[in-house]
Amino acid sequence: MGLDLLIKNGTVVDGSGMSRYRADVGVKNGRIVEIGRIRAPAERTIDAEGMIVAPGFIDGHTHMDAQVNWDPLGSCSCWHGVTSVVMGNCGFALAPCKPEDREWFARCLTAVEDIPTEAMMAGIDWTWESFPEYLATVERLPKAINYGMYIGHSALRMYAMGRRGLEERANEEDLRRMAQAVSDAVRAGAMGFSTSRASTHVTPDGSPVASRIADWEEIDRLVGAMAELDAGIFQIGPDISGGEAQRVFLERLRRVALESGRPVMLGVLATRQGVDPNPWDYQTGWLDETAVAGGRIFGQATTRSINAVFSLKSYLPFDGLPNWRELRKLSLEEQKARLADPEMRRRLVADEAQMKPRDSVLQGGGAATTDPRKPDYDNLFPMLDVDWEDPSVADLARQSAKHPVETIIDLCLENDNRVFVQPIVNESPADVLGILRHPRTLATFSDSGAHVCQEMGSSLQTHLLSYWVCNKQQFTLEEAVRMLTFDNASAWELPSRGLLRTGYAADLVVFDEERIKPRLPTVEQDLPGGARRLVQKADGIAATIVNGAVVVENGEATGNFAGRVLKGPVADRYPD
């Protein structure tokens, strides 16, 4: 009896944080069955000499709910060593949804998460109504990676209350139906229930998304439905407006954690924008106090700045200005020709004076790209590399004695794939390091699948390994791998994943620790219906293995779709 897969001569970093060791890894029937100096024959052997063999990375904060329908690969996460994701975060989901409301749901997702409505209408075979039916659909879909999912509050509220869900308090009958749906979803395998109170989450007409209309008693009731089952995580897109409002939000959320006893997860972010931002260590202090008081609480952290992303092929900050608006209607080649014309450049530069002035409102990545203020050129960076050390547009403009707009035009003409980033939160690497080092935060939060042309967070894993481990040596490789694997598997209670151990699922990533690194992002037109999105791949990953099958090899998809749906604990607790 041979092995299905043998990874020979690699160095195992097992996910626990334990020091590395040399060993072969043997896989059979989707599981790790042997670790050592393996003599058994195998159907397929990978020589991992000089490489690290680690558990596949787990990302608990994604929005791949729509994309899973048309992209069996799970990009861009799959290119960064990710083998499992949780989707349905922040209350946004495609289930439950009545057939007549599909386009309305799609438009709301477009407004909040910049997932094009055309892509959703063209790319989804929309067969479900309830959450259990959606979960069953995802089970049937071909997929290269594993997916867990939450039932999302905004979807649930719009399903239960129709258009009233965007305006009104829920009545007793609404609450009863929503609580029942949460309970049914968790029994069917949902990882939990998600919601958002973030001021940046708005519908197509700029009003708050449905979950933001809910009062706290509604949240208590729906999280209470999970407490009755003693199962399910409560994820919330936090109020990040700063000041007293955010502090009041955190106090009230603490009550939910303590009264329900359910694990609560929310983003921990540093920002210098908005009015009176509460520093990240205020937020981590709140995590500690809540835990001491008896709450199970997790902060979600990313590994770099979260940026609004601009490029000639997608958005530029100037797109709404008169001369720019005309220019931007033209083909890429025509735009480049005009951008080189001195008279045109003079007019384009002059336009910028009319832009809306910067104000104290914290804009999310969406509004920052589609409704931009006059850029702060000291906080706008061309991505010349991925090392987070680029000069600002202001620096480059001063060096060449040009107007910053002209500097941007020159950079676009030099390379029409050039991407510019405007950090919105986590502007300072020192803040990010502080958040990541805190013992109650998780390295997750890519938002993968969302903001497809506005942000690019899917590379958070390869950024951690290249920037914080290899370049800055702020974490050992063993620590960083533990953060991406065992810590997240533990927080989401994923059985038999997140460690390289015999008996565990064979979700593995084989990489070169010196070479692993995200590539520069590009804009591609590869969504259903031809819509554009940002794409970012990585170097240095030899193979990504999911449930024993190699799904990506040297950056190329193999055509194996061995991913599964990851279910919450109730589904297995009381087998029939």
Ligand SMILES: [Zn+2]
């Ligand atoms: Zn989110």
